[in-house]
Amino acid sequence: MDASRTSGGQFLDPSHFLQLQFAMSEKSGDAVDLGHHLSELAKRRKLSPLKGLQKITPKPGMVMLASGTPNPGYFPFERISVEALGPDAFAAAATTVNTTGFSWLRSLFNRTRTTHFAIPRYPAAKGDASLAEALQYGPATGLKMTQEFIRKFVERVYAPAYNNWTTLVDVGNTEGWSRCVLTFCNPGDVFLTDEWTYPSALALADPYQVSPVPVTMDAEGMSISALRELLASWDENARGTGRPHVLYTVSVGQNPCGMTTSLDRKKAIYEVCVEYDILIIEDDPYYFLQEGTYVRKSDRQGSRTLGGDDFIRSLTPSYLSVDYQGRVIRLETFSKVVAPGSRLGFFVCNSLFAERLERCGETATHSPSGFTQGLVVQLLANHWGIDNYLIWLQGLRTQYTARRDTIVDSLLENFEVSMAYSDGSSYLRGLPVYSCFPHAKSSLSRSRNGKQIGRVLSVVPPTAGLFLWVTLHFDALPPPQPSGNPDDPNDHETRLWLRIADAGVLVGPGTFFAAIPSAANPNEGHYRIAFSDAPLETLAEAMSTFSVVVHMYFEEMLTA
Amino acid sequence: MDASRTSGGQFLDPSHFLQLQFAMSEKSGDAVDLGHHLSELAKRRKLSPLKGLQKITPKPGMVMLASGTPNPGYFPFERISVEALGPDAFAAAATTVNTTGFSWLRSLFNRTRTTHFAIPRYPAAKGDASLAEALQYGPATGLKMTQEFIRKFVERVYAPAYNNWTTLVDVGNTEGWSRCVLTFCNPGDVFLTDEWTYPSALALADPYQVSPVPVTMDAEGMSISALRELLASWDENARGTGRPHVLYTVSVGQNPCGMTTSLDRKKAIYEVCVEYDILIIEDDPYYFLQEGTYVRKSDRQGSRTLGGDDFIRSLTPSYLSVDYQGRVIRLETFSKVVAPGSRLGFFVCNSLFAERLERCGETATHSPSGFTQGLVVQLLANHWGIDNYLIWLQGLRTQYTARRDTIVDSLLENFEVSMAYSDGSSYLRGLPVYSCFPHAKSSLSRSRNGKQIGRVLSVVPPTAGLFLWVTLHFDALPPPQPSGNPDDPNDHETRLWLRIADAGVLVGPGTFFAAIPSAANPNEGHYRIAFSDAPLETLAEAMSTFSVVVHMYFEEMLTA
Structure with a gap:
């Protein structure tokens, strides 16, 4: 057994830290201009004409009669109260969730804390969460509290390797990938993907006449040599289409094969993508469920709870940490770490892409549900806080490892x-x-x-x-x-x-x-x-x- | 004053009932086949490969290890409790909502009932709502309780004029119209719309190279003669595109002009659409906010609360009530009658279109938020019920009339x-x-x-x-x-x-x-x-x- 194994079956490879530090020290400036990757459709999108109202800077006391927002007094909901698990509900490796019989009841007693909060119709104090705000029409970029929480979380956990990275809410990674296909691919385009891959990602792209080009996989996911050879030998005439400029990958807990692409491999793939001018769409729903290398029962040791930063360091980093040019579009979702029914997720990408992806969303989903934003973000940001949320995520990892x-x-x-x-x-x-x-x-x-x-x-x-x-x-x-x-x-x-x-x-x-x-x-x-x-x-x-x-x-x- | 005026400024025109009855007696069978209206994109959409699992009929006790649904014990939410207004909160015309100062407090005392309910993690009894179900991955057609509520509501309120009409959830009318553009329009197509119209509807279609052809309006919205003349004189060469086969209209509380298209006018427009084989997309967010003809202050009389069916009859009917062929796609939303942040709406249309619109949604938004479905549908369907919900809607109409x-x-x-x-x-x-x-x-x-x-x-x-x-x-x-x-x-x-x-x-x-x-x-x-x-x-x-x-x-x- 490697002595550096400390948690949830995860190996902490000291070379990771060095590499990560190196990657982060490369953070030298802003994203390069990658506007030429936008699809014809994405280029045609205009600002909504109603946004023209933003020419007027609202003054205090201005009476706003320009848009059809209902008076929040007409929302039937007066107050929504929540009883939630404590963030350390699963921190102890011994507690495993079980929905049958009394085992669930038993696990109740292992919990140390419960989180209670309520969202009233009107804010109790200025800046507090309220149903009046959460259930009203809101910006396509999400409620202010949602934006702030996501930004802080991304900064802390991924530390993207360039300065002007941007986050943008969506309604989950399926919708995130859907916006990417519309925003980066023209009909007839092909995109790189793992030879075994998430079928819904292909099904989504297929009717837009955007098809996959599989890349051979090995122990760490996509093979660098296979990728390089595929690109170097690309024959536009034989293939009937230009070289792919988009790579779609589930690099952590690869779906369906379950492997994780190491930081070294990510750096190498990233460099190939720089060389061939390829965008990386990182669909990463399982990032916090990094169970580490399987160890047979007889050799297994217990795990312990890590502090927030140690937990972050115990995770194979995202492509964001090597992305010094802004060519990664990270898709993250609350589906696996809070609940799938949240229909809440977000992009992390360069600001030019974020603006186009926002245009794509504002004329479709508009914004994620206000019930979801109110309840999920209130819980994670305001009642747990990021440190406690990291304990929650670590608890989930312990569960999935078991x-x-x-x-x-x-x-x-x-x-x-x-x-x-x-x-x-x-x-x-x-x-x-x-x-x-x-x-x-x-x-x-x-x-x-x-x-x-x-x-x-x-x-x-x-x-x-x-x-x-x-x-x-x-x-x-x-x-x-x-x-x-x-x-x-x-x-x-x-x-x-x-x-x-x-x-x-x-x-x-x-x-x-x-x-x-x-x-x-x-x-x-x-x-x-x-x-x-x-x-x-x-x-x-x-x-x-x-x-x-x-x-x-x-x-x-x-x-x- | 017309003696038939009974509620909320709305005139009850007895000829409406005769016409409605006539329209309903035409309900002779199923929708005609309108599959030729589907866009090339819509025709290319396939069933998600994971749906192939449906080949297997689950047996009782079967262990489901095919899809990555998290155990509901991992959702942090234990219990969500709601305090809501009673459905009669606005039933009395004298109560008007006011968010300033004490007037809001005052209106609290006019309410007769408050609705309380809670959704626990696990159902208290079989069939009860639970977070375990609402927050899990759910069908693109919505939770069972959502589907049932919407179907019953549409049957009761609109009584569509053919048999095999279908309902399908979406995340609001913007997303509904977005799916319609993708499902019915090819690049280069044009669609008919009112000469003054909702700008976001145009902004949404524009990047798909789908553009509006305005139709002159009069007192009741779209003019029949203008519509007929436009279609009869359509010159494909001069226009550079074929005759429009889609009509987009906000026919109740027209946005921006505020007029309402009468049943007679709807029947006449529908017949033109039958003649020229045109689909009608009825974007109808204000249906229950029919304030009726304005009467000057001095001549105004009070309104009274109607029974559910009388309230329904006091509303100018939807295009659904004259749609004996299944060529109407109705877009309805809870944004104006519950809260915009719900991001919940639905289609009513023929089953062939509903299937394609479902395919369009399942690879994008997936399904509406489970928080929304749980909270909104629990309130309306299970704690109020349709009769009380109709009282709520009537109360809102009274408010908007004031x-x-x-x-x-x-x-x-x-x-x-x-x-x-x-x-x-x-x-x-x-x-x-x-x-x-x-x-x-x-x-x-x-x-x-x-x-x-x-x-x-x-x-x-x-x-x-x-x-x-x-x-x-x-x-x-x-x-x-x-x-x-x-x-x-x-x-x-x-x-x-x-x-x-x-x-x-x-x-x-x-x-x-x-x-x-x-x-x-x-x-x-x-x-x-x-x-x-x-x-x-x-x-x-x-x-x-x-x-x-x-x-x-x-x-x-x-x-x-």
């Missing part, structure tokens, strides 16, 4: 396991891979028809996020026989997936996540398994069921 | 007034117009330089909504003299607007609302004056200030 450990432990327990660093040519290259062979007690464990049964599946435990990515190895199996019904699936991945569902466990089939589904290797199958929701014991049972069905499927296929 | 009456009264008091039905060629044609001449006590009231001073301004009191539209007549004035500074405005409308602002009253300049600003008549100026927010006495004072400045400006121009 979940990641449980699901990986449970899967490995059901197989004979060997760990090695893969030298394969796939995205696994260089990763610590747990190869899973049939369980010794299973009839599969013997050789069959004179053929030795090799590994059935392999797994690379995630280092962040919500998902376990499992690779099935179907090499030993005969090709699936057609059932006679053309509606039936004719590949092992889908057939096995349906069997697992039949046994009561629904996982995500791997093909959903392929940037180019037709490029998938038919001898491999994948499943994305979310460990974010079910109680720990259910996760363990589900992995046992999963493993039994995998054993049975292989047995049946080899017997047939 | 506001409309106050602002018009105050304006007219400051001039010598004559009322007549206009026979002008402008949008005023056929309307009861109040012509305002200089006040008898003003030095302006005399003839000047041998020239008789005619009407200074005219006003057509709005019948619904939040805005008073005032027309200034500059005919008698010499053209504005250039100031020498090229940045200074060189038209009377802007110069007078700045003077009014200088005197402490900010109104909206008319040019902002012209569908084609360059087409405006230089001898006329307009201001849109919002009466939705300021206390009644402030509205009265502001109109006095406004009138003084108008008198002074004319005086000065005629003396110079």
